[in-house]
Amino acid sequence: MEASPVRPTFLNLPPEKRERIIAAALAEFADKGYEQASLNAVVAASGIAKGSLYQYFTDKQGIFLYLFEVAVGVVRRTLLTVKEETREADVFTRLEKSLLAGVDFIRRHPRLFGLYLRILYDQRTPRRQELLAAVRRFAADYFASLVRQGLSRGEIRAGVSPETAIFLLDAVFDRFLQGVAMPAFDVTLGLNQADAREVAARGRELIGLVRRGLAPPETV
Amino acid sequence: MEASPVRPTFLNLPPEKRERIIAAALAEFADKGYEQASLNAVVAASGIAKGSLYQYFTDKQGIFLYLFEVAVGVVRRTLLTVKEETREADVFTRLEKSLLAGVDFIRRHPRLFGLYLRILYDQRTPRRQELLAAVRRFAADYFASLVRQGLSRGEIRAGVSPETAIFLLDAVFDRFLQGVAMPAFDVTLGLNQADAREVAARGRELIGLVRRGLAPPETV
DNA sequence: CCATGATATGACCAGGTGGTCACATGGAAG
DNA sequence: CTTCCATGTGACCACCTGGTCATATCATGG
Numbered sequence: 001m002e003a004s005p006v007r008p009t010f011l012n013l014p015p016e017k018r019e020r021i022i023a024a025a026l027a028e029f030a031d032k033g034y035e036q037a038s039l040n041a042v043v044a045a046s047g048i049a050k051g052s053l054y055q056y057f058t059d060k061q062g063i064f065l066y067l068f069e070v071a072v073g074v075v076r077r078t079l080l081t082v083k084e085e086t087r088e089a090d091v092f093t094r095l096e097k098s099l100l101a102g103v104d105f106i107r108r109h110p111r112l113f114g115l116y117l118r119i120l121y122d123q124r125t126p127r128r129q130e131l132l133a134a135v136r137r138f139a140a141d142y143f144a145s146l147v148r149q150g151l152s153r154g155e156i157r158a159g160v161s162p163e164t165a166i167f168l169l170d171a172v173f174d175r176f177l178q179g180v181a182m183p184a185f186d187v188t189l190g191l192n193q194a195d196a197r198e199v200a201a202r203g204r205e206l207i208g209l210v211r212r213g214l215a216p217p218e219t220v
Numbered sequence: 221m222e223a224s225p226v227r228p229t230f231l232n233l234p235p236e237k238r239e240r241i242i243a244a245a246l247a248e249f250a251d252k253g254y255e256q257a258s259l260n261a262v263v264a265a266s267g268i269a270k271g272s273l274y275q276y277f278t279d280k281q282g283i284f285l286y287l288f289e290v291a292v293g294v295v296r297r298t299l300l301t302v303k304e305e306t307r308e309a310d311v312f313t314r315l316e317k318s319l320l321a322g323v324d325f326i327r328r329h330p331r332l333f334g335l336y337l338r339i340l341y342d343q344r345t346p347r348r349q350e351l352l353a354a355v356r357r358f359a360a361d362y363f364a365s366l367v368r369q370g371l372s373r374g375e376i377r378a379g380v381s382p383e384t385a386i387f388l389l390d391a392v393f394d395r396f397l398q399g400v401a402m403p404a405f406d407v408t409l410g411l412n413q414a415d416a417r418e419v420a421a422r423g424r425e426l427i428g429l430v431r432r433g434l435a436p437p438e439t440v
Numbered sequence: 441c442c443a444t445g446a447t448a449t450g451a452c453c454a455g456g457t458g459g460t461c462a463c464a465t466g467g468a469a470g
Numbered sequence: 471c472t473t474c475c476a477t478g479t480g481a482c483c484a485c486c487t488g489g490t491c492a493t494a495t496c497a498t499g500g
Binding site: 441442443444445446447448449450451452453454455456457458459460461462463464465466467468469470 | 471472473474475476477478479480481482483484485486487488489490491492493494495496497498499500
């Protein structure tokens with residue numbers, strides 16, 4: 001077990017103030033990454049004193065880890081909802097809907113996705129491996145369960161190795177979502193400026209290619 | 221036109237010393253990113269005085285941009301070689317060989333790939349859009365020319381949209397290479413610890429899936 | 441009205457940063 | 471041996487960082 005990074009004082013705060021601080025910290029950490037994030041900027045943006053921050057949290061790491069906890073909660077709830085809502089469909093329909101749900105999530109919570117990217121790419125983020133393992137469990141479990149379904153129902157060819165299929169899905173999904181979030185990633189599709197209809201069409205097309213790659217010949 | 225970031229003094233240096241400095245700077249910038257990189261660390265690692273660094277380069281940006289120039293040169297030469305060597309083969313063979321050449325490049329020049337990742341993910345890198353555009357041109361042109369070949373020779377189905385195909389290739393390639401370079405990315409395939417034979421097998425399998433996705437039914 | 445304990449505050453600290461500059465060194469030309 | 475200029479040097483500067491702490495403020499219960 002480990003000490004909580006957040007002090008009770010913080011949880012006693014009026015919700016409006018609490019959320020102002022969370023929003024300011026999230027913006028700072030997501031925009032600049034762990035090390036580059038400035039606590040002075042956080043206190044300035046949330047209108048509290050430096051000392052107060054240290055009455056709410058143990059230290060910089062504490063603030064960061066608390067943000068991560070909050071983020072994980074949001075992601076978990078979202079993922080469960082999507083899985084539930086597509087329960088009945090075939091694998092490729094589920095994948096397509098999941099992809100669009102991912103786009104929706106990023107549009108709704110761009111900072112949370114930004115925080116994830118930071119952890120992914122800032123090698124000096126504290127407890128990075130541990131945090132990534134947590135995120136990874138979500139994605140890998142999700143794809144693994146879909147691929148399992150696909151194989152057992154014959155929607156995916158028997159010869160396909162599950163690991164390679166998961167790798168392909170993970171690569172395509174992550175890149176698509178990063179393309180939506182960051183123009184620099186999206187060399188060709190213009191996802192960042194596209195409207196919902198266009199993104200949906202591109203997603204469908206992409207899942208179509210993946211489907212041909214994975215499904216038995218007679219079904220495509 | 222713009223002022224060169226490197227001063228003539230640097231180019232007059234004995235090559236051994238020049239390369240020591242380049243190596244030290246590359247290590248620092250690739251490991252920590254632009255803002256987090258410490259020039260004090262660079263001078264310590266290369267055994268020169270702080271002041272000397274400022275006789276060789278205009279400023280921190282200058283050092284960074286010079287490193288990028290050096291890196292682009294290496295990448296350009298490598299890419300030309302691969303394109304040349306696979307000239308005769310069909311699209312999917314060319315892709316497979318290109319993927320393995322990419323792996324080889326990363327194993328040979330891990331810091332250069334690290335520098336690329338930094339530019340990609342550190343939003344505060346100076347002139348980031350411009351630098352990424354340069355890298356992007358390489359990859360997009362490369363894939364575009366292969367896809368064009370594939371479509372014109374009938375190795376890729378006529379119905380496939382070139383942009384979507386390029387997106388798929390870009391996603392799969394980049395993720396595969398990042399998986400080789402950084403364990404955190406590679407959820408399922410274990411590329412980071414795999415030996416050359418294993419990586420080749422995984423690459424072949426992955427290109428196989430992509431091929432099924434892109435090629436006309438009768439050829440797979 | 442006071443006392444008490446929780447909460448709020450910002451000047452302050454040590455340590456690191458990118459960048460500067462007055463001076464030291466070296467080697468070649470006269 | 472002297473002059474001269476390119477090159478080398480590290481103490482120093484202003485600025486910013488995460489973190490501390492003595493003190494002020496506030497709300498509540500007696």
